[in-house]
Amino acid sequence: MLNPIIENAYKVLEGGELTRAEALEIAEKIEGEDILDLVSLANKVRRKFARDIVPCSILNAKSGVCAQNCRFCAQSARHNTGIETYPLLAPEKVLEAARRAFEHGVRAFGYVTSGYGYLTPTPEFNRILETLDLLHRELPELKICVSIGILSRETAKLLAEHHAWRYNMNLQTSPKRYAELIADTHTIEDKIQTIKYLQEFGVTNCTGGIFGLGESWEDRVDMAFAIRELDVEGTPLNVLLPIKGTPLEDRPIMHSAEVAKAFALFRLINPTKMIKFAAGRETVMKDFQGLLMLSGLNSMITGGYLTTRGRSVEDDVKFIAELNEF
Numbered sequence: 001m002l003n004p005i006i007e008n009a010y011k012v013l014e015g016g017e018l019t020r021a022e023a024l025e026i027a028e029k030i031e032g033e034d035i036l037d038l039v040s041l042a043n044k045v046r047r048k049f050a051r052d053i054v055p056c057s058i059l060n061a062k063s064g065v066c067a068q069n070c071r072f073c074a075q076s077a078r079h080n081t082g083i084e085t086y087p088l089l090a091p092e093k094v095l096e097a098a099r100r101a102f103e104h105g106v107r108a109f110g111y112v113t114s115g116y117g118y119l120t121p122t123p124e125f126n127r128i129l130e131t132l133d134l135l136h137r138e139l140p141e142l143k144i145c146v147s148i149g150i151l152s153r154e155t156a157k158l159l160a161e162h163h164a165w166r167y168n169m170n171l172q173t174s175p176k177r178y179a180e181l182i183a184d185t186h187t188i189e190d191k192i193q194t195i196k197y198l199q200e201f202g203v204t205n206c207t208g209g210i211f212g213l214g215e216s217w218e219d220r221v222d223m224a225f226a227i228r229e230l231d232v233e234g235t236p237l238n239v240l241l242p243i244k245g246t247p248l249e250d251r252p253i254m255h256s257a258e259v260a261k262a263f264a265l266f267r268l269i270n271p272t273k274m275i276k277f278a279a280g281r282e283t284v285m286k287d288f289q290g291l292l293m294l295s296g297l298n299s300m301i302t303g304g305y306l307t308t309r310g311r312s313v314e315d316d317v318k319f320i321a322e323l324n325e326f
């Protein structure tokens, strides 16, 4: 027999909405084998409202030496992680990587740099605009998603004028707990304002977060509702891979059942949006990545992450073709 809490959530399949209290009840009371019923509902909602599963890939165009103190991040200069660091890649290098992804069937390409962001058009920011122009000229069918940190109205407008299709700005966790769980060298308000500036100029947003930081279920639900309120197009969800040298190095790895419940909940709260499995799919969830992709997700990052490697794009394209049969 279906758990009545899940039975009530079937209203999402008919176009209804979950309230915050209902989402919290699912988060706190659905456990054990009921999680699979929740996953099944999330997959039905994905099939009805959010289309087929599609891949995107990302390139770290500037690595490390970041003055911010995001607690999960290997690229902060305040953490001793020993990652490879390099300055902004030349436009031609970025084009090479984008072309490779395109040839493997990827149609959305994320251009990512480490750092606070750009409030004025510095020489480095102008070099990024030059790169975006080159990508647009050479690969007009490839959609470019930019992730370069906090922006002002001026720099957001410039990105829109230089072919940025989408922008990635993650909330990472509940806005209420950002300073405590993520970073206190910048504010969540500046990130939210960046999303709003971009929306003003017609750039859509990809805004998600990380699970496994030590947040509560209430924090996860708060993040999902904050994202719903911002009306962004996509939500990348990461599962923390604790990195040695960061303040979170000793965090336990999340159980796959907990991740499945969190993903399904995000789908039920944001039924029509693109929700993607970002980092943690291969490295943390290993044998459970198939199950997790069927917990309501309709996108994944393929071909490696910012500071960790992933599965090959070829393998993922075959994987996605099979997932779309479910």
Ligand code: SF4
Pocket (backbone or CB within 6 Å): 066, 067, 068, 069, 070, 073, 074, 075, 076, 113, 114, 115, 116, 149, 183
């Ligand atoms: S997440 Fe971005 S801003 Fe934060 S430390 Fe890492 S590179 Fe810097």
